[in-house]
Amino acid sequence: MKLPRPRLARTPLDPPAAELRRLHGEYLALARKTVEHALRIGELLCQVKRQLGHGAWLPWLAKTGINARSAQRFMTLWRRRREIKSDKLSNVADAWRVLASAERSAENREMRRHGMLERAAQCASATRDFELHHASCRDAIAVLRPDSVDWIITDPMYQDADLPVHEDLAELAAHCLKPGGSLMCMIGALRLPEILAMLGAKLQYHWVLFYVMDGPTSPVYARKVFNGTRMILWYTKGKYSGTDLLRDTIISDGIDPRFHKWGKSIDGFRQFMRKIVHPGNVVLDPFLGGGTTGEVALELGARFVGFDIDESAIAVSRVRLNEVAARLSPVAVAAE
Numbered sequence: 143m144k145l146p147r148p149r150l151a152r153t154p155l156d157p158p159a160a161e162l163r164r165l166h167g168e169y170l171a172l173a174r175k176t177v178e179h180a181l182r183i184g185e186l187l188c189q190v191k192r193q194l195g196h197g198a199w200l201p202w203l204a205k206t207g208i209n210a211r212s213a214q215r216f217m218t219l220w221r222r223r224r225e226i227k228s229d230k231l232s233n234v235a236d237a238w239r240v241l242a243s244a245e246r247s248a249e250n251r252e253m254r255r256h257g258m259l260e261r262a263a264q265c266a267s268a269t270r271d272f273e274l275h276h277a278s279c280r281d282a283i284a285v286l287r288p289d290s291v292d293w294i295i296t297d298p299m300y301q302d303a304d305l306p307v308h309e310d311l312a313e314l315a316a317h318c319l320k321p322g323g324s325l326m327c328m329i330g331a332l333r334l335p336e337i338l339a340m341l342g343a344k345l346q347y348h349w350v351l352f353y354v355m356d357g358p359t360s361p362v363y364a365r366k367v368f369n370g371t372r373m374i375l376w377y378t379k380g381k382y383s384g385t386d387l388l389r390d391t392i393i394s395d396g397i398d399p400r401f402h403k404w405g406k407s408i409d410g411f412r413q414f415m416r417k418i419v420h421p422g423n424v425v426l427d428p429f430l431g432g433g434t435t436g437e438v439a440l441e442l443g444a445r446f447v448g449f450d451i452d453e454s455a456i457a458v459s460r461v462r463l464n465e466v467a468a469r470l471s472p473v474a475v476a477a478e
């Protein structure tokens with residue numbers, strides 16, 4: 143079919159422009175509809191699959207005319223709808239692309255982690271600059287001397303089941319902080335009242351820092367909010383002994399999953415730690431994860447102690463911190 147030649151340099155609403163505007167609008171609306179349909183298909187498939195008994199899934203699926211592989215993809219799309227931000231996608235192909243690239247980065251992370259685990263086996267368990275313990279926050283009390291730590295800077299888990307760890311943390315802080323020393327504990331807002339009560343039972347409330355996470359927000363369906371911030375609760379053992387002035391708002395560049403699934407941004411932690419942690423201080427993180435606090439503490443000339451119940455978190459952090467220590471003081475570490 144021969145298309146009429148577009149007449150250029152006319153008003154924006156000349157016939158081809160108007161037709162293109164209409165077609166493009168319809169194309170976008172259809173594409174959005176396709177994404178909505180794909181998600182609804184995934185949702186229904188997930189619902190039915192949950193209800194069907196073992197062996198009943200494939201025969202039932204045959205009735206829908208959707209093959210097993212496509213069904214799997216629709217269900218994946220639905221389950222991971224938050225990651226792919228379906229409201230921002232203009233077509234289903236984009237959704238698959240986003241999922242495939244998330245898959246690739248998860249694999250890369252896993253490979254990196256494996257490589258690190260192997261290298262960790264060859265690293266010394268402690269250096270002059272840091273020590274890491276595969277033990278819980280509660281067990282850390284038996285390891286650490288009373289009044290021996292300047293700063294506890296940490297980021298425990300946020301699940302309801304993990305709430306009681308804040309009691310262990312308060313106990314640990316009361317035991318090992320030097321008089322005037324501080325606990326800085328990153329939390330989400332959902333369980334704020336309970337956490338304030340647990341920490342306040344043993345320590346003195348000092349301040350709250352607001353930590354804005356740049357990048358995608360996460361939905362908290364229970365409270366109908368999209369969350370893009372954390373709070374860092376600041377408690378002290380007795381009267382705060384520091385003298386530095388600290389800004390209480392941190393704009394971080396999001397998360398850093400290179401070393402841990404829930405790894406925080408090194409730049410975010412640097413922003414506040416560099417104002418308050420001094421060379422020779424002892425910094426403790428009893429929920430170590432990928433060792434973000436450890437890296438910043440070493441950079442600032444502090445000694446670092448970390449605990450985690452996950453052996454692989456310890457192994458990954460050990461490699462990371464050895465590399466940081468070597469970068470900061472190559473001769474000293476080589477001689478260890």
Ligand SMILES: C[S@@+](CC[C@H](N)C(=O)[O-])C[C@H]1O[C@@H](n2cnc3c(N)ncnc32)[C@H](O)[C@@H]1O
Pocket residue numbers: 277278279280296297298299307401402404405406407428429430431432433434435449450451452455
């Ligand atoms: C949110 S992650 C910390 C991430 C870390 N801030 C980073 O940037 O990599 C919390 C860590 O606490 C550890 N954990 C959970 N319960 C614990 C406990 N009772 N004692 C010590 N570690 C614990 C988990 O294994 C996890 O590695």
